[in-house]
Amino acid sequence: MRRVHAAGLILVASLTLVVGCAGSRSGDEPELGTLLDNVIAAGAPGVLVVVRDDGTVRSEARGFADRSRSIRMRADQRFRIGSITKTFVATLALLLVEDGSLRLGDTVERWLPGIVPDGRIITVRDLLSHTAGLFDYVEDYRVLRDHERPWTPRELISIAVAHPPERSPPGRRFAYSSTNYLVLGLIVEEAGGASLGRQLRGRLFSPLGLRRTSFVPGAIRGLHVHGHRPPSHQGVVTGPPVDTSTESAWWTWAAGAIVSTAGDVQSFFAALLRGRVLSAPLQREMETLVPAGRLQYGLGIATFPTPCVQAWGHTGNVQGTIAVAWNTKDASRQLVLVVNTYPLSAELEAAVGRLQDAAFCPAAQ
Numbered sequence: 292m293r294r295v296h297a298a299g300l301i302l303v304a305s306l307t308l309v310v311g312c313a314g315s316r317s318g319d320e321p322e323l324g325t326l327l328d329n330v331i332a333a334g335a336p337g338v339l340v341v342v343r344d345d346g347t348v349r350s351e352a353r354g355f356a357d358r359s360r361s362i363r364m365r366a367d368q369r370f371r372i373g374s375i376t377k378t379f380v381a382t383l384a385l386l387l388v389e390d391g392s393l394r395l396g397d398t399v400e401r402w403l404p405g406i407v408p409d410g411r412i413i414t415v416r417d418l419l420s421h422t423a424g425l426f427d428y429v430e431d432y433r434v435l436r437d438h439e440r441p442w443t444p445r446e447l448i449s450i451a452v453a454h455p456p457e458r459s460p461p462g463r464r465f466a467y468s469s470t471n472y473l474v475l476g477l478i479v480e481e482a483g484g485a486s487l488g489r490q491l492r493g494r495l496f497s498p499l500g501l502r503r504t505s506f507v508p509g510a511i512r513g514l515h516v517h518g519h520r521p522p523s524h525q526g527v528v529t530g531p532p533v534d535t536s537t538e539s540a541w542w543t544w545a546a547g548a549i550v551s552t553a554g555d556v557q558s559f560f561a562a563l564l565r566g567r568v569l570s571a572p573l574q575r576e577m578e579t580l581v582p583a584g585r586l587q588y589g590l591g592i593a594t595f596p597t598p599c600v601q602a603w604g605h606t607g608n609v610q611g612t613i614a615v616a617w618n619t620k621d622a623s624r625q626l627v628l629v630v631n632t633y634p635l636s637a638e639l640e641a642a643v644g645r646l647q648d649a650a651f652c653p654a655a656q
Contacts, residue, residue, distance in 0.1 A: 326646040327353045333639040335630050336519050336532060337364035340650050341553035343561075343625040350553070356516045356631070359534060369503055369550050370516035370629050371540065372614050373607020376549040377472050379495060380487070381419050381591020382563060384479050385573045386494055388415075393482040395419075395576065402478045406445070407452050413461045415478065418471040419590035420581055424457035427468035434542055441541045444473045465583040469546035476545025487545055499562050504551040508541045511550055518611030519632040528636045535611045547609045553627035556614075560604060561622040563592075578603075599652035602626075608633050613643075617651050626651040 323340070330338045330353065337354030350366035387393040393415060400410035407413065407425060417423040428434055428451040434442070451470040459466075476487050483490045488506035496504050519532030540548050551559075562568050569577065580587035580594060587594045595602040595617060602617035613635075615628040628647055635643065 323349075323646070323649060324351055326642070326649055327351055329642045330354075330630065330639065330646055333642040334528075334532075334636055335632050335639055335643075337516065337631045338643075338646070339364050339366045339368070339516075339553065339627075339629045340646065341366050341557065341625075341627045342650050343557055345623050354631075356514070357534075357536070358517070362514070364516065364631075367552055367554065368514065368516050369511070369552050370614060370631070371507075371511070371518065371547070371607070371609050371612050372549050372551050372556060372616075373543075373547045373609035373612065374469070375551075375556065375605045375607040375614055375616050376543070376545070376547045378563070378591045378605045378616075379491060379549055379559070380472055380476060380479065380545050381577065382568060383483075383487075383490055383494055384415065384419065384475060385569055385577060385590065387479065387482050389570055389573055393478070397478075399474060399478070402481045403474065406448060406477070407474060408456065409461055415475070416590070417461045418475040418478075421465050421467050421471055421583070421588060422462050422581065423468070423471050423474075424459060424461050424464075424466060425468050425470040425474070426451045426454035426456060428470045428473070429542075430454075438542050439538050441539065442544075443541075444477055444544050447542065447544075448473050448477075465581050465588055467583070467588075469543075472546040473544055479545075491549070495559070495568075499559060499568070501551065501555040501559060504549065504555045504559075506548055507550045508544055508548040509539045510537060515550065516612060516629060516631050518609070520611035521632060521634065523634045528634055532611065532632045538610055540610060543609055547607060553629070556616050556627050557618075557625045560616060560618045560625060564603060564618055564620065564622040597652055598648050599654060602651065615647060617647075624651070 327338055336358055337356050339352040341350040352364040352366045354364050356362050356364045356368050395416040397415050398411055399407055399413045413423045428447045431450050457466045480487055491506050517534050517536040520535050521528045521532040522530040566574055577590040580589050604616040604618050607614045611633050613630045613633050617626040630643055
């Protein structure tokens with residue numbers, strides 16, 4: 292599932308580093324602070340990590356959030372969460388199911404007639420679980436070439452459906468595709484009777500007290516972590532990273548346009564995993580997993596193998612920023628890790644992997 296694009300990528304887990312690459316750890320591993328220093332030494336402009344463990348919070352940051360103005364990285368700064376957005380949008384869709392406004396078995400054709408081939412057999416559940424078989428629009432050269440264009444979701448979906456779908460029938464096989472969440476976002480707007488941004492704010496951000504979380508398809512205003520995109524060829528980094536902070540993210544929309552903080556992301560996952568957002572039946576639906584390579588994927592949430600325990604959450608990568616949100620099943624231990632450059636050199640990927648594992652699995656050191 293490794294994909295590297297000039298436009299940046301919305302992803303669930305394209306990097307080895309987000310599936311526990313470091314393996315078991317020895318007792319002579321460096322301290323967490325040293326591991327952050329190593330990430331900077333390997334070429335990242337900045338890195339932050341926040342770990343919550345039974346109410347104790349440890350946060351550290353190194354490098355720059357904005358190199359052009361010499362603004363240091365801080366653990367409380369806002370950043371693009373990329374595909375972690377999908378967990379928020381999935382939760383919103385399930386709240387509409389809880390209301391009776393939407394059903395998991397509803398077809399795409401029921402809500403959006405004619406928008407995708409096979410819309411009569413692709414269901415909301417298929418979209419949520421990435422089993423709809425739709426081509427991933429971020430793979431199309433037009434999106435890669437014009438990623439700063441103010442794309443509409445329907446334009447991007449039309450690009451996706453011009454490509455052949457997956458060979459497996461809908462509902463049969465996991466195939467990660469951000470197109471699923473563009474279609475889902477439009478269905479949520481129809482079923483909920485309001486814009487996606489308004490519903491996210493009214494049903495999740497405000498009720499959960501996520502005061503620094505917002506839906507931002509345009510350019511981000513105010514202080515935030517600047518993403519950086521180095522030039523690359525065939526997955527190999529070939530030059531220094533370039534600041535992407537002036538770029539909009541309309542091309543990500545429901546698949547990746549939320550901006551948040553580590554604290555807000557952890558508060559969201561804590562509420563979700565502890566059953567304070569969805570009813571028990573819908574929680575079980577969300578956590579029903581399908582195989583996804585080395586991962587497993589539910590309805591907008593994934594599980595990741597780590598050196599110590601299965602982690603629940605999601606990862607994201609957009610506009611040159613990588614974000615990892617890992618949680619134990621009961622959210623007693625939570626990790627948010629952000630690195631503001633992508634793609635990564637082999638050295639940097641290894642350094643981030645070691646930091647990630649050590650932060651989430653200290654007892655395995």
